[in-house]
Amino acid sequence: MDLDLRKLRYFAAVAGTLHFGRAADELHIAQPVLSRQIRALEQDLDAALFTRDRHGVALTEAGRQLLADAGPLLASAHAVRRRVIVAAQGSRRITVGFRAGIPVTPAVQLFAARHPDVLVDVQRIEWDDQAPMLLDGRIDIGYVRLPIDEAGLRVAPLYTEPRVAVLPVGHRLAGREQIAEAELAGEPLVWHMDPTTQPTRRPHPNAGYLVRGVDETLEHVAAGRGISFLARSATVFSAHPSISYVPVPDLAPDQVCLAMAASHTSPVVDDFFTAAQAAAETTAGCGNYEMWKLGSGAVSQHD
Numbered sequence: 001m002d003l004d005l006r007k008l009r010y011f012a013a014v015a016g017t018l019h020f021g022r023a024a025d026e027l028h029i030a031q032p033v034l035s036r037q038i039r040a041l042e043q044d045l046d047a048a049l050f051t052r053d054r055h056g057v058a059l060t061e062a063g064r065q066l067l068a069d070a071g072p073l074l075a076s077a078h079a080v081r082r083r084v085i086v087a088a089q090g091s092r093r094i095t096v097g098f099r100a101g102i103p104v105t106p107a108v109q110l111f112a113a114r115h116p117d118v119l120v121d122v123q124r125i126e127w128d129d130q131a132p133m134l135l136d137g138r139i140d141i142g143y144v145r146l147p148i149d150e151a152g153l154r155v156a157p158l159y160t161e162p163r164v165a166v167l168p169v170g171h172r173l174a175g176r177e178q179i180a181e182a183e184l185a186g187e188p189l190v191w192h193m194d195p196t197t198q199p200t201r202r203p204h205p206n207a208g209y210l211v212r213g214v215d216e217t218l219e220h221v222a223a224g225r226g227i228s229f230l231a232r233s234a235t236v237f238s239a240h241p242s243i244s245y246v247p248v249p250d251l252a253p254d255q256v257c258l259a260m261a262a263s264h265t266s267p268v269v270d271d272f273f274t275a276a277q278a279a280a281e282t283t284a285g286c287g288n289y290e291m292w293k294l295g296s297g298a299v300s301q302h303d
Contacts, residue, residue, distance in 0.1 A: 079137025079261060092119065155258070156257060170224075190228045221243060
């Protein structure tokens with residue numbers, strides 16, 4: 001029995017709202033139709049996906065499992081549609097995502113020598129974009145920073161780089177040549193994801209501001225709302241008059257990886273993957289600022 005993607009989309013909508021009426025409105029279908037489709041899916045799978053009682057709607061254990069698996073499946077289907085449309089238009093292009101501070105140009109130049117007819121677009125991504133944009137086909141390959149949800153992805157490490165502390169200029173440790181991680185213990189942390197993913201071994205209370213990118217981080221730190229940590233390369237083009245960057249040698253390094261959807265089979269994308277790995281190996285002895293300066297090839301960039 002093949003899994004019906006339409007029913008799976010209906011299931012994901014209900015699972016996201018835990019309310020059949022709201023899910024039906026989002027899907028622009030009648031609630032009785034949605035209920036019938038969910039019952040049909042449960043019959044297909046021979047498993048109850050939701051419990052329904054006077055307290056509301058809740059996922060069963062089977063429903064939770066299906067929800068975990070549904071995201072990559074639906075994203076993969078969406079990515080296939082995108083790639084077919086691009087192929088039908090006769091376009092030869094790939095889109096490369098990258099996090100702040102990660103050099104892309106060296107790989108683009110190596111790749112262009114082999115594929116001069118392929119246009120490479122580059123697009124800035126943030127921590128919460130990484131996996132979704134790869135899975136749904138908005139980008140073909142990404143330079144990502146760990147942690148990332150690797151479900152449905154092929155992930156290969158490229159290199160590590162030091163992190164620095166991001167401090168307001170009036171901070172007691174601002175302007176030092178370097179500091180130890182222990183000196184910052186207990187400082188409120190402006191962080192961009194689950195506190196359990198913090199790169200520190202010391203406890204830091206959450207400052208309470210959810211940030212997506214470097215610019216937002218700098219503004220919160222400059223306002224004195226907490227400190228933060230960034231990969232060294234992310235600070236190269238992020239000067240701020242109210243911010244001091246201080247190296248923290250004993251802080252866990254940042255891991256940069258290449259990632260692509262496991263279902264994305266493309267010789268052209270595989271060739272870029274290879275070019276990116278070769279570029280990283282060639283510049284392994286350079287700091288990231290020097291890696292940025294290795295070339296300035298013509299690439300199309302949009303944030």
